[in-house]
Amino acid sequence: MEGLPTLDCSMCVFALLGCIAIVAAWLAGRASVRHKPSSSSRTADGQARFEISDPTSPIGHLGAAFTSMAAKLNLGDMEREDIMRALREGEERLQTAQDVAGLGVWDWDHQAGKIAWSPQMFSIMDLDPGAPDLFRAWLNAIHEQDRERMEKELGQLLRTLEPRTSEYRVVRPDGSIRWLLMRGQSLPDGAGKPLRTVIVNLDMTASKESEARERVLLGLSDKIRDLARPSEILMTVAETLGRHLGVSRLGYGEINHATMILSTLADWHADEMPDATGQHPLAPFGPDLCADLRAGRTVIFEDALRDQRAKDHVATYEALQCIASISVPLVKEKELRAALYVHSAARRQWTPGEIELCRDVAERTWAAVERARSDARQRLLINELNHRVKNTLATVQSIAAQSFKAENPGVAQEAFEARLFALSKTHDVLTRENWEGANLHDIVEEALAPYRREQTERFAIGGARLQVPPRVALPLAMALHELSTNAAKYGAFSTDSGRVDVHWDVTETADGEKVTLRWREQGGPTVHPPTRKGFGSWLIERGLTRELAGEVLLDYQPSGLSCTISFPLPKVQWSGGEDVVVSEAAHI
Structure with missing residues (x-):
């Protein structure tokens, strides 16, 4: 037992053997004249054994007693070794069980005024075993919201023999929080007063984090169930998760895979932190971070100031007060699309539960935003379809009324059918794009396709890859059909040498983007201004002006008709890095 002197059994045996040998020698000397000499030997296990020629002699009796005593002493030594081995194995099993269960044990000896902690307790608290005052170190580590309550709990435990159980939080030196379940009981002395107190602390952080994650x-x-706008969803997620984790900043942004530029869609931050909305290149954070995000790996920093991955980019992390961070990428179809980022202004050891929570929230946020965008697109398409159906019926009614004014019924029917066919071809283009818009190049191509020849190129098309919404595509397609029909009857397509050039460009104005499309005929017969304007001219000039809020200029030059159409492009934006214009309806 600790503190008590221990005797080495082998030393006792040798000392006793010496004494017996002296006595035996004295007795042997006296009996040597009357008895045959005796002999001694050792057994295979080293045990001393005396062989006495005359067992009835005094020395024979002494030898027998010595042999019996030696056997008992040897048996006691073996038993002691078995007991010590069992104690060592039991201690190892106990330590392993405490490690696996996350148990930290106190032993408070009130009489000696000393507190002893198990190694697991120091590990749970992340404290130095050389701390001079363990009680003060424990009390200071308790979360400020639990400290007063736990100090009272411990005081009650020391004054009673009843067991007590409490949950509390401790804040480790790295800022991480651990949840502990304390179970303690005092043991009595002979008078029934508390002699010592044993306290067991169970680390239940994992289960607590699992419960919190589910909540x-x-x-x-x-x-977010009833939120329809992606911006509202993202800000709700960022604020809720940011406050739960107790971090300085939490946000969500979309990423251009090629340029690695993050466009912040939501940025929640603590009051003292600056706003960080806008576009941010990720290259200044280091190549390791960019490579991991592109590969779909979550990037975790516990202390960027000491992390080798950020050693050449520390200034960036310091400027953003991003010392510890979690960055969860969202990779779809092998391209990095977005990321959820968590920043802490101080060094922090993230728990597995916190990391898993961030991953879960990132995936669910992506799904919620995509669902909201899909719903918005669907609502837009339904509204657009309703509007288009009404306008199409009105257009068909107008086409019929104007077409059948012609004196020749056959000509009127042919013109009416051709215009309906042009309208249906434009609907085909829009259907291919799910009624989210149509490519201007495809609209022009459809209008001029009937006049293509295998041997001779009759027309040229040029301009930016421009996506226009349905309310622009339909009237523009009808106008192009009227221009191409007029060219076939009276203009460039009426001769073998004629051709048509169609070109457009997009310019920036104070009110947004403006599209200017130019139709120019050449190589056809000499052109004369018409004495009267028919339905085709009316559809081009008045229809486009009304439908597109644009301007139309028809110039009847002798060398060929020239038509310039200018109109604002409703709510468009240039897509990342490409010569394409995308309507807002496609990216709600």
């Missing part, structure tokens, strides 16, 4: 996810689902 956060369920709470988020309830909050």
Whole structure:
């Protein structure tokens, strides 16, 4: 037992053997004249054994007693070794069980005024075993919201023999929080007063984080269920998760895979932190971060100031007060699309539960935003379809009324059918794009396709790859059909040498983008201004002006008709890095 002197059994045996040998020698000397000499030997296990020629002699009796005593002493030594081995194995099993279960043990000896902690307790608290005052170190590490309560709990435990159980949080030196379940009981002395107190602390952080994760996810689902706008969803997610984790910043942004530029869509931050909305290149954060995000790996920093991955980019992390961080990428179809980022202004050891929560929230946020965008697109398409159906019926009614004014019924029917066919071809283009818009090049191509010849190129098309919304595509397609029909009857397409050039460009104005399309005929017969304007001219000039809020200029030059159409492009934006214009309807 600790503190008590221990005797080495082998030393005792040798000392006793010496004494017996002296006595035996004295007795042997006295009996040597009357008895045959005796002999001694050792057994295979080293045990001393005396062989006495005359067992009835005094020395024979002494030898027998010595042999019996030696055997008992040897048996006691073996038993002691078995007991010590069992104790060592039991201690190892106990330490392993405490490690696996996350148990930290106190032993408070009130009489000696000393506190002893198990190694697991130091590990749970992340404290130095050489701390001079363990009670003060424990009390200072308790979360400020639990400290007063736990100090009272411990005081009650020391004054009673009843067991007590409490949950509390401790804040480790790295800022991470651990949840502990304390179970303690005092043991009595002979008078029934507390002699010592044994306290067991169970680390239940993992289970607590699992419960908290489920609460956060369920709470988020309830909050965003009725939200329709992606911006509202993202800000709700960022604020809820940011406050739960107690971080300085949490946000969500979309990423251009080629340029690695993050466009912030939501940025929640603590009051003292600056706003960080806008576009941010990720290259200044280091190549390791960019490579991991592109590969779909979550990037975790516990201390960027000491992390080798950020050693040449520390200034960037310091400027953003991003010392610890979690970045969860969202990779779809092998391209990095977005990321959820978490920033802490101080060094922090993230728990597995916190990392898993961020991953879950990122995936659910992506799904919620995509669902909201899909719903918005669907609503837009339904409204657009309703509007288009009404306008199409009105257009067909107008086409019929104007076409059948002709004196020749056959000509009127041919013109009416041709115009309906042009309208249906434009609908085909829009259907291919799910009624989200149509490519201007495809609209022009459809209008001029009937006049293509295998041997001779009759027309040229040029301009930016421009996507226009349905309310622009339909009237523009009808106007192009009227221009191409007029060219076939009276203009460039009426001769073998004639050709048509169609070109457009997009310019920036104070009110947004403006499209200018030019139709120019050449090589046809000499052109004369018409004495009267028919339905085709009316459809081009008045129809486009009314439908597109644009301007139309028809110039009847002798060398060929020239038509310039200018109109604002409704709510468009240039897509990342390409010569394409995309309507807002395609990216709600």
